[in-house]
Each structure stands twice: as structure tokens, then as C-alpha cells.
Amino acid sequence: MREVAVLGVGMIPFGKFLNRSLRDLGREACWLAIKDAGVSPKHIEAGYMGNALGAVLQGHTGVGQTVFAEAGLHGIPILNIENACASGSSAFREAWMAIAGGHYDLVIATGVEKTYTEQGGVLDIGEAEPELRLGLSLPGFFALMANRYMAEHGATAEQIAKVSVKNHKHSVLNPYSQYRKAVTLEEVMASPMVADPLTVLQCCPRADGAAAVILGSADYARRLTTSPVLVSAAVLMSGMGDNPSDIIHFRMNEIAAQRAYERAGIGPEDIDVVELHDCFTIAELHHYETLGFCSRGEGVKLLEDGVTQLGGRLPVNVSGGLLSRGHPLGATGIAQIVEIVWQLRGQAGDRQVEGARVGLTHCMGGIKGQDAQATTIHIIRR
């Protein structure tokens, strides 16, 4: 298996762009990444597009063909990948697969999504299940998880809410975040209730956004730079765990994390900076545990000890996370990688994690108990 490098990254600040198309947002991200890599578009051999809801919300299939043509990339293989909230990170992994497998030397992986629409409605991922029709939407599921977590581990609603305080504090330092306003614990707790105990400031907001990454073989990268950013592991896992009734543990996350650490030849203790899927506050606490950063039920302690805040031993979501940046499904997984690459290069400005050499991104889509889950974990190093 060949070593793979990230040669260039690009992202637009996430926000609400009712008058910009997927085509328009995606092109800008592609151009930023191509410029950042310092490569010619003519040398890009394939394009991977992560987009989850373009067909449903914008009536737009073939998003990759549209965006890459708009970016000036013609006559290459293009693939559109949908893996719910992990669409972008799955596209990145497919790009990695192609280069690692020796098929190409230089490719682009882009994620784009517009979730702000004229119409409203509940975000529906997977088949229209009886559970959803009966009210078990995504906030409802994670609220169940939070209640179970509190019952099993003695955590309080306030402790869970502190994830939002931390990530919103980080977001102030990130010009790419949609919301850049610090919030107090009191504000989080007093914000409107969505699904008890999750208030609205504990649920990731919508966003329109796009992000892109240029990947190449390490040999190709070393012709351009003496210190390439390398992909140590890129893992995708789907399916339920062995105990579907264990509602507070995404078993597939654990399995994916174990595989990623094995492939990278490191352990969770070697990670310097993390972007993980904080779609809801409880999710971040949970992911501390499945990713191996602490034992089961110890997530709250990790948070309250300040380990995961900027300046701590293991800063998590210094970008502000999904909770502040917003969650344009197809773009989120690529945005996480862009942030980590900036961190590893020392280009993260005021939110720079000093001396970061190994980063981890974690993105997941679908709900446990249904079968639409896709978990991706990528380990990237300098």
C-alpha cells in the first residue's frame, strides 16, 4: 500500500447562502485547494464528491460532475458519494484508497452541501423508518442517549451542556465558523429545549458550505515539499454493533478507531488534536470514550478537567465543531480534514494547537439501531 499525502486544502467560511448554488460553493472550495496545493488542474486525475442531500433539497444529482466541470476539471473519472453525514469523509477515504492502491498520483476530494432551504422539515437520513414517523428524529435519538448516559454514569444535564460552552468558545477564534459567539453555561441551559435534555445550543445548526482536499502519493508530494502532511490511516465502517440495545455506545466507532490506530501504528495517547462529530453535545462526550481517549463514563471528567479545550493536553474541536460551524453534511468531513491539516502545518492562527504533529478526524452518519450508520476515522500526521 502506497503512502498518501494531503497536498492542498481549501474551505469557504460556512454560512447561509440562499443565492449561491452547490456548483458555485463547490467550485470556490476546489479552487482554494488547487491553489493551496500549487498544482495544475490538468494534473488532477480523478474527482470524488461528497454530497448527501443535493438530490432531495436542490433537485441536483451528479453534483460532482457539475462542480468539477465548473472548477475546470474535464475528462477525468468523477464519483458522487453519499454516506449521510459522513459523505465528505467517505469521499476523502475513496480518494485515499485510489492513491494508496496505485491507481492515481493526484486526485481531489470535495464536499459540498446546502441545508438552508426555503422549505422546512425534519432531516431524514436513511429509509423513512416507522421510528422517524413516530417522532424519533435525530435530536430525539441523541436525547435518549443523553438520558441513558446520565442514568448510567451519574452525569448531569449541565455537564453535558458544557461541551457547547467549550466549542463555542473555540469558534470565536475560527473565521470559517458560521457562529462565532461564546456562550455561557446558563445561556446553553436556558436556550429553547429541542429534546430533553438537549437545548438548541446543544444541537448543531444547519449550514451551507464547501471544502476540498488535494491528495497525492507521498512521492508526488515530496517533489513539492520537504515536509508533506501524510495520511496514516483512513477507515470506514458501517452496520450496527453486536448489541443494538446498547443505546449509548456506537460500537462501530470503537472498531473503526481500533483499526485506525492499528494501521497508523499508534494509540489514542499519540493524538495531538481532534476534530470529531459533535452533532449534539452528548455525542462529543460519547466519542471521547469510543475513540479511546478515556474509559466509559469518563467523558465528563475529561471535559471538566480541561483536557479537550484549547491549551489542554488533547484539544477537541478547536474549530468550534459542528456545534458552531454548522453541519453541511457532505462538506463536514472534508472541513474537519482541512482544519487538521491547517493545525499540522501551524496555519491555524489564534486557535493553533502548539506543536501538533498527529491529528484525528471522526465523522459519522446515521443512527445506531438503524442500519444507515457510516463511521469514518482518519489519522493525519506531519
Next chain:
Amino acid sequence: MREVAVLGVGMIPFGKFLNRSLRDLGREACWLAIKDAGVSPKHIEAGYMGNALGAVLQGHTGVGQTVFAEAGLHGIPILNIENACASGSSAFREAWMAIAGGHYDLVIATGVEKTYTEQGGVLDIGEAEPELRLGLSLPGFFALMANRYMAEHGATAEQIAKVSVKNHKHSVLNPYSQYRKAVTLEEVMASPMVADPLTVLQCCPRADGAAAVILGSADYARRLTTSPVLVSAAVLMSGMGDNPSDIIHFRMNEIAAQRAYERAGIGPEDIDVVELHDCFTIAELHHYETLGFCSRGEGVKLLEDGVTQLGGRLPVNVSGGLLSRGHPLGATGIAQIVEIVWQLRGQAGDRQVEGARVGLTHCMGGIKGQDAQATTIHIIRR
């Protein structure tokens, strides 16, 4: 690059199944392929799903996770791939990439689609373009192509219509085809006009369908059989050609075909049996030319000389093609591969092409002049 084999294939007869779900249709195809391969589902390492319109027509994202879970495949990476009408064939190619690149030894590629729906409407692939809103739907585009072809090459509407006669004649022999009725040239010409000169019997019908393929490394395959079916080339190309105003020539088809022949180390003269994308009669004539089976403008002669009918030197669409089988977008590309594998194994019953050793499948999505085109060409041999 490792050699890749097709270990097993499965397909359901295409038809109209208003009361069966994507989950249900897809599972059946998966099981048929798994049984045909004689492998344990536990040994399948990844799943690739081709589906184009599930999100739009059935409100169903994450089709692969749903179908593969239903088929008993848990805890594996699953990827949903949308490339318009070439979604299934693109999923097959991604599966090939993964094995050829050394990532896996055994995977499944499945295509499923339900195009019969309660609501009607024009099939819209790509971004909602001004051209479509002004009436340039897919039949409209191919009608323009037919008119231009007649003007340039002196072909007649009757000559183009003969493709439908040939393919419907083949369909009578194929129990997997949705329509199995021979039609006369007079019937084709007299059927209702859709877009002049294309009558309804010259336009592929809707269909619900599913098909699946088990792929493995050649080494893995040789443990199961002494004469594996091997993939000699798997090519995907997107984008417009260098002359978008040349409406009767899909330049990307030519480029993809050239690459496929190069990789397989053979030429068009070495192909024994072909399944190609006859979405409209004119398309088949055109593809004879871009795939290198004859020179430009010679497609009609190839057809009228009987070269491409069962019993001819190069039988094309002995399955009945899209024109008879119907076109469930995500399933079509996999169905073509299933048919070719049956032909190479000598399992095609009354429509068997005697002594077939090298087959080619060609599938494409999107319209030239727009940028949503995806062309796949796979060469498979015994």
C-alpha cells in the same frame, strides 16, 4: 495492480414492483450473487451500492447500508455511489479499484432502483438546467442526435428504428427482461411519437430492478474455480469532449473505450459479446462507432448486415438491452455485467453467444453538452 475476478452474479427479473422496497429488491439480488459465488457473507469485506434516485423517488438515502444490512452483511465499509444512469457500473468499478489496489480480497457491488412511482414527471439527471426547463429532456436530446445523424450520414428513421426490432427480438429469449415481445419495424414506426424521430418503442422503458456481483482477487477466485471470470479493464470517464457542439459524438466514450482496450491489451476486434447503453435506438448506433466496432457513420451498416444480432459476428444486447429490459438506473450497469458473466460461463440459455470468451459492458449517464456525463466501460473475459 492485482488481477480481479467476478466470483458470483445475481439478478432479479426486472419489472414493476410497486409493493416491493429498494431494501427488498436489493437483498434478493445480493443473496443470489452470494449463493452463486459460493462464499460466506462473513467473508465479504466491503459493499458498494449503485443507486441514482432513491433519495428523490423513495426518500431513501443510505440505500447501501439498508440493503446490505438486510442481506446480513454487518460491520463492513459501505459506500453509496450515484453517477446518474452509470451508478451501478460506477459502483462495480469502485469495487474493482479496491481489490486491484490490494485493499480487499472479497467485496460486493449491487445496483438497485425503483423508477415506477405513483407520481409521474420527467426524469431529471444533473442540475435543473435551463435546457431541461425549456423542454430538452433526455428523449429530446437523443432526438436531436438522431436528426443530426440522419443529416450527416444519410441514415433514415427506419434504419435507426431497426435497433429496437433487433433488441426486442433478443428479449424474447431473456427471462430477466421486463418486456419479452418481438416487434416489427412497422410496429416500432407506428408506435406513439415521443420526440421526432424517436417513437416510444425506441425509448427505454422504466423498470424496477436489482442486480449484484461478488468480486474477488484472482488468487481468491482460483481457490474456488479453475476457470475464473476476470476483469481485464474497468474504466470511468466524466466531462465533456473537446467539441461540445458535436452533438452526435460522445467523445468521452471514445476516450474511455481506448483506455479500456489499452488496459486489456486487446482491440475492439477481440470482443465477442457486448451489452451497451441503448437508452434510445440512436444511442446504440452511435455507441457502435465510439466503441470502435465500426467507423463514424457506419453504425447502420453494422446493424443491417446482421453483425450485432444473435448469431452475428458481434452480438450486441442479446439481453434485449435497456430497450426491452427497462432501465432502473442504479441496477442497469450491474445487470449488464451479470449478463456478460452468464455469457462467458455459457449459462445464457437460449440467447447464448457460442464460444464467447471476451465481453464488454458500456453504460453512461448524463447528457453531452451538460457536464453530468459519466461513461463506464468494463471488459470481462474467461
